[in-house]
Amino acid sequence: MHIAGYQKLSLQDYPKKVAAICFAAGCQLRCAYCHNAELIIKNRKINSGVFGSQAEEFLHYLKKRKSCLEGVVISGGEPLMQAGIENFAEKIKEMGLQIKLDTNGLLPGRLKDLLERQLIDYVALDYKNYSQFWNETVGLHQSEAQKVNQIDKWYQSLSLLRCVDIAYEIRTTVVKQLHPPEALMQMAKTLSAAANNKTEEWFLQSFKRSGKILGEYKAEYENKEIFEAYLPQEMQRIMEQIKAYVPGVKLRI
Numbered sequence: 530m531h532i533a534g535y536q537k538l539s540l541q542d543y544p545k546k547v548a549a550i551c552f553a554a555g556c557q558l559r560c561a562y563c564h565n566a567e568l569i570i571k572n573r574k575i576n577s578g579v580f581g582s583q584a585e586e587f588l589h590y591l592k593k594r595k596s597c598l599e600g601v602v603i604s605g606g607e608p609l610m611q612a613g614i615e616n617f618a619e620k621i622k623e624m625g626l627q628i629k630l631d632t633n634g635l636l637p638g639r640l641k642d643l644l645e646r647q648l649i650d651y652v653a654l655d656y657k658n659y660s661q662f663w664n665e666t667v668g669l670h671q672s673e674a675q676k677v678n679q680i681d682k683w684y685q686s687l688s689l690l691r692c693v694d695i696a697y698e699i700r701t702t703v704v705k706q707l708h709p710p711e712a713l714m715q716m717a718k719t720l721s722a723a724a725n726n727k728t729e730e731w732f733l734q735s736f737k738r739s740g741k742i743l744g745e746y747k748a749e750y751e752n753k754e755i756f757e758a759y760l761p762q763e764m765q766r767i768m769e770q771i772k773a774y775v776p777g778v779k780l781r782i
């Protein structure tokens with residue numbers, strides 16, 4: 530288990546909990562708007578079940594400060610790519626802390642394992658885009674078959690969450706150039722089609738530029754202002770339209 534960094538205290542990342550947050554190294558996607566480029570490009574250690582020095586240090590910190598904390602967010606990168614995540618989560622649970630997992634949903638088998646072992650208490654599942662815009666959004670030049678396989682894996686993760694008794698949210702970082710209103714409507718219709726009357730929370734998070742994004746490491750994007758957010762009133766309008774399909778949709782602006 531390799532983490533590339535951690536934050537000792539966060540009041541925003543785990544709903545209603547005082548939490549620490551750690552960032553797992555590596556990800557199988559290359560979303561150009563990703564702010565975690567350093568985690569993705571430079572830290573690819575994912576196959577070792579052994580804890581890296583940062584993971585050890587983080588656990589040590591949690592042990593010392595557990596009485597001031599309620600939870601831990603395991604974020605990334607993509608944490609489910611890490612070979613030692615089960616052990617890591619076990620150690621955190623032994624300290625009496627709750628765990629929120631941030632995931633892109635492409636490893637449903639790993640997710641299932643953690644859920645069955647009751648090692649996670651809350652999941653934030655990224656919902657990247659509608660099929661037509663998928664490859665562009667996740668930054669991969671992949672075949673139609675690869676894309677369909679990836680989307681299918683994502684649905685498997687969503688189906689798992691819909692069947693277990695833990696809290697979860699779906700969330701989308703909305704980028705104007707990647708998420709035209711019609712794509713967001715299609716995403717809403719797709720969610721609603723399989724929701725089985727279940728009201729689930731879907732957070733639309735406006736893209737915010739804070740530092741260098743992954744796309745800017747690619748030559749093709751050099752010197753381009755590639756992405757921007759919708760205006761708040763535009764987001765509001767889109768959300769109102771989506772509500773007809775997904776009543777639990779909310780804005781995080």
Ligand code: SF4
Pocket residue numbers: 556557558559560562563564565569605606607633655
């Ligand atoms: S935004 Fe995309 S590339 Fe970045 S960590 Fe999330 S899934 Fe991976």
